[in-house]
Amino acid sequence: MTVTHRLGRGALASLPAASRPAVVPGSVRPGIVHVGLGAFHRAHQAVFTEAAVAASGGDWGIIGVAPRSRDILDRLRAQDGLYSVLTVGDGADRARAVGILGGFGHAAGDPYGVIAAIADPGVRIVSMTVTEKAYRLDPDGRLLLDDELRAQLTGHAPPTTVPALLVRGLLRRQAAGGGPLTVLCCDNLMGNGPRIRGLVEQALDVAGAQLPGGVAFPATMVDRIVPATSPDHIRRAAVALGAGDEAPVVAEHFSQWVIEDDFPGGRPAWDGVGAIMTDDVTAWEKLKLRALNAVHSACAYLGALAGRELIADSLEIPGLPAVLRRFIAEDIAPTFAPPPGVTVAGYGETALGRFANRELGHRNLQVAMDGSQKLPHRLLGTIADRRRSGATPGWAILVLAAWMRFARGYADDGTPVHLDDPLAGRIRTALAAAPDTAPGVVGALLALHEIFPPHLAADDDLRAELIRWYGELERHGVEATIAGIAR
């Protein structure tokens, strides 16, 4: 099929009825500023919000802010803010346009425009999906200050970073009498609400100010697998939509959102379209980060070392699904009580089924990215909790050993693998100064206090088990190590 025209308001009438947006683009007044206009927001919060506005109304259009590159803004502006979500996984591609984006901002190019949007009284929610590293927090939630950030927070440099946008935006809003506001972090961080509240309080302190009244920071658990869009996805979206789209996102059918209901300025009727509103999201967060994200990381590091490209390929390593099931049942499940009506094993099984969705094309190297920022939230809590109970969580430690092998920068066959991580420099320096042996690598990486809390770094049993697994992976490679466990 040849697609001759591009998505935009003018193309809507020609789209199949099931592919048209639920709201007319530009027709909903903005009530949300969202920072981080990446793939995930466009396939998750934007979709929930559009459905909620279509069903129940409300001025909840979204102003999408790109923090750094303006590429996505150019693509979306050329399409009147429209883009499509390509849903894959059951053999039939489906694409539907989304029209809830009603304005744009660019933090790197026009930070004061973003701050003005945050201060606008019509805006009552500022949400974010900017990846773990953008918050500049250490694993204990301490703000990592440098001269540049300090200058941004105190108003001596343009506020282009996430902490500075939040702080300068809140102060401007307070000065303008902007009214109550909810700051909603939709990143995969444990305790994301309180963590961002702590970030804002520390950053305000540097700015010589205090948290204004009427600002809430609910925690939330977000879940939908949304890989980076590939050229093949762009081609398939155009075919499914019947119009060219330069900004589609690809996603699985599954989508889940659990949110603490603390919105002093109001919120869209997300609960009417499938979101779960709750008083306490902790059990959901632990379930998701420990029984889904950590298992995802396990697939990514073990699979990348074994030379597998996709998450779905990793699951084809003989014996790996069985090892992952034992990781979930023996190490993860004992560490928390799941939400009522959910079992950790059942949830983990569903996650494994979702990871096997080959149509997503989710690359191991994408999930493996930023391990230093992700592992504390998804893996180290499990290890710490099991160690506190006197247990040695062997499967979790195998995953950590796989990350350590991966951090060296080579797959099992000696092919270089790219370490894409904000601490890559620190990691390389630490490894270069240590012997390239199991005890040398494990010792050098455990000493990175930006990743490992002192009680784990000083745990001799953990270290010994890490060295044992690292040695197995070094001697035999991933495939033979996993096969040996299965025997």
Ligand SMILES: NC(=O)c1ccc[n+]([C@@H]2O[C@H](COP(=O)([O-])OP(=O)(O)OC[C@H]3O[C@@H](n4cnc5c(N)ncnc54)[C@H](O)[C@@H]3O)[C@@H](O)[C@H]2O)c1
């Ligand atoms: N993609 C998913 O499957 C998924 C699922 C659940 C949660 N999430 C959360 O959403 C986040 C983003 O995922 P995505 O798929 O949209 O990724 P993406 O790569 O498409 O977008 C990342 C966004 O973060 C911004 N960003 C990256 N580094 C930054 C920095 N240092 N400072 C400021 N902004 C920065 C980018 O500009 C971009 O807007 C994830 O890190 C995760 O916390 C993603």
Ligand SMILES: O=P(O)(O)OC[C@@H](O)[C@@H](O)[C@H](O)[C@H](O)CO
């Ligand atoms: O998005 P990240 O980079 O925090 O982690 C990579 C994946 O584990 C993650 O994106 C999952 O796909 C997602 O969390 C599923 O909801």
